[in-house]
Amino acid sequence: MAKDYDALALSLLGELRDRPPERALRIAGIYASIYLEDPFLFRWFGLAAFVARQVNAVLLGTALPLPDFYNMLAAGNLKIYRTITAGALAFRDGEVIGGELEGGYRKLQQADILARSDLMSADKLVHEALVELCDIEQEVIVQPLYNDLSPQIRHFMAQVYVFRLGYDTAQPVLKFPGTDPGNLDQRRRWMKTEILPAFRRWQQESPEWLRADCERLRRHVGVRAELLAARSEAHR
DSSP: OOOOHHHHHHHTTGGGTTOHHHHHHHHHHHHHHHHHHOTTTOHHHHHHHHHHHHHHHHHHHHTTTOHHHHHHHHHHHHHHIIIIIHHHHHHHTTOOOOGGGHHHHHHHHHHHHHTTTOHHHHHHHHHHHHHHHHHHIIIIIIHHHHHTSOHHHHHHHHHHOEEEOSSSTTSOEEEOOSSOTTOHHHHHHHIIIIIHHHHHHHHHHOHHHHHHHHHHHHHHHTOOTTOSOOOOGGGO
16 A cells, blocks of 8 residues: 555654644754755755745744735645655655656756766756746745735745844854845846855755754754655665
8 A cells, every 4th residue: 555655744743733832843853854865866855955944933023013915924834744745755765756846856856866877977867857946836835825925924024034044143144135026037047146056066066064954953853763664675
């Protein structure tokens, strides 16, 4: 009988499933744990771990003053988690990933094989998969939620939309350079010209630092290293 990977992803949230701020922090720890299992292939999770941690901080301060923003951010955080984490859990079992994630996970499957003979080409494929998964995340998963926000909320978001690339205050803060975070083109431009290049430099120049930050985040959240079942023999 085929596994229900969405249900499996939800089960990892435990009792925090319906508590958005705490859930976002739990998601950050799960992402960090998935990244640490395979830092070469699971780069999206290394980046997303720190985004989810930022979501936790924002949710803690917006529940009362900005309920529409709070609800959108909480819904988007969970929707992204369910979609891409379910894909990763299936990928670990050697399953073929369909739907909008098919292209990105297919590249990761190809890179996993190619890395045995051509590491540079495999690295290029993994980066392409990272970009593709980020595109799906922004356009398909969360853009419909942004579309429902009022212009006033979107204007406010532009003033506070920042992302800390790393665990602590020593890490760089990337500020949204546009006027409307609800605009897909502006968000995508920020992602491709600032966030992804900065993450790629970090991943290439200081991979041990990135792993250490993810390990600190995993421990801070309290996610066990053995959270995930052993990876399928068919996909090792």
